Amino acid sequence: MPRWLAAYFPDGVLSYAVGGLFIGLGVAVIYLGTGITAGASTFLETTLSYASRLPRFNRPTYLASRDWRLTFTLGIVLGAAVYALTIGPGGWTTEVQPWRLLAGGFLVGVGTRVGKGCTSGHGVCGVGSLSGTSITNVATFMAVAIGTAQVVLALGVTP
Amino acid sequence: MSDTPKDGQGARFHALILAGGVLFGFGLGVSRMARPEVVLDFLQFQDLGLLFVMGGAAVVSAVTFVIGADLLDRPAPLTGREYGRRVREMDRNVLVGGTVFGVGWGLSGICPGAAYASFGVGNWPILWAIGGMFLGAYAQGYARSVLAERRATGEVAGAD
Numbered sequence: 437m438p439r440w441l442a443a444y445f446p447d448g449v450l451s452y453a454v455g456g457l458f459i460g461l462g463v464a465v466i467y468l469g470t471g472i473t474a475g476a477s478t479f480l481e482t483t484l485s486y487a488s489r490l491p492r493f494n495r496p497t498y499l500a501s502r503d504w505r506l507t508f509t510l511g512i513v514l515g516a517a518v519y520a521l522t523i524g525p526g527g528w529t530t531e532v533q534p535w536r537l538l539a540g541g542f543l544v545g546v547g548t549r550v551g552k553g554c555t556s557g558h559g560v561c562g563v564g565s566l567s568g569t570s571i572t573n574v575a576t577f578m579a580v581a582i583g584t585a586q587v588v589l590a591l592g593v594t595p
Numbered sequence: 596m597s598d599t600p601k602d603g604q605g606a607r608f609h610a611l612i613l614a615g616g617v618l619f620g621f622g623l624g625v626s627r628m629a630r631p632e633v634v635l636d637f638l639q640f641q642d643l644g645l646l647f648v649m650g651g652a653a654v655v656s657a658v659t660f661v662i663g664a665d666l667l668d669r670p671a672p673l674t675g676r677e678y679g680r681r682v683r684e685m686d687r688n689v690l691v692g693g694t695v696f697g698v699g700w701g702l703s704g705i706c707p708g709a710a711y712a713s714f715g716v717g718n719w720p721i722l723w724a725i726g727g728m729f730l731g732a733y734a735q736g737y738a739r740s741v742l743a744e745r746r747a748t749g750e751v752a753g754a755d
Contacts, residue, residue: 447614452644452651454625454646455622456649456651457673460655461622462618464655464659469608469611470608470674473656473680474619475681479707480729492736497680504602511619512620512708512715515623517672518620518624520715527718530713530720532720534720537723537727538723539699540701541728544727545727545734546692548692548728548732559649559653563656564681565680568685569684573690573692577693581700586639589605
């Protein structure tokens with residue numbers, strides 16, 4: 437890799453690529469066994485059906501999928517814990533301020549539900565499906581997120 | 596879509612979903628996406644490694660979808676579903692949602708899958724983000740329900 441390019445990859449590319457292959461492998465195992473293309477964000481809306489009577493959260497497709505989405509999310513938590521305790525550096529916490537996590541999380545919650553998916557649903561499964569809708573969604577959120585992060589940086593908000 | 600296939604049930608089905616989730620969460624850990632700081636570094640052009648995460652994952656899923664949808668001539672073993680691709684209808688919501696998601700992602704460095712994984716590594720502050728995501732998902736569901744109701748009553752009134 438030329439030096440000007442290497443400057444953009446201070447931690448190399450191997451852990452990123454290998455991690456991405458494992459993420460894809462998780463999607464592949466579920467797909468080949470069940471025919472389901474699993475995204476991570478519908479967990480939010482379907483799980484609300486356990487606690488809310490609002491018809492929006494109790495649609496038949498949500499009630500049918502909420503159990504396996506719970507299992508899938510439990511698996512994600514477990515898998516990350518396995519990583520942290522084996523080849524990873526143990527547990528860690530983030531320095532990003534709570535208000536950024538809360539406000540950002542809120543907008544992410546709204547955005548994935550209105551936009552029909554997230555970084556895994558659109559970004560991995562949708563792009564892997566060469567879906568024009570997903571590619572449009574990913575291009576939109578990438579551009580907006582880069583702009584937002586640059587503004588946050590320019591305003592001197594760290595971490 | 597009237598004959599929506601029933602989602603699978605039973606121990607074998609859930610064991611497979613769990614195994615897929617474990618691989619997925621392990622990958623989010625290895626790829627460092629469970630750290631909001633690394634995502635923010637990408638968005639601020641300080642470390643572009645995330646391109647390889649999404650690219651690598653999408654290539655594996657693309658190959659898998661070709662195998663399932665084009666090469667395997669049978670339904671999925673644990674559900675009887677037909678293998679298909681992930682397609683969503685294109686409309687204005689895809690752009691609006693993508694924009695709102697982008698502001699949230701750029702502000703926090705957090706997306707749903709990475710947040711669950713971050714919880715798994717013992718990152719307790721991430722509960723602020725997970726709590727925020729549930730609040731956001733609830734708020735949009737509530738708002739959409741109110742709008743749908745208003746539209747329905749408006750149509751009745753307009754019919755007079």
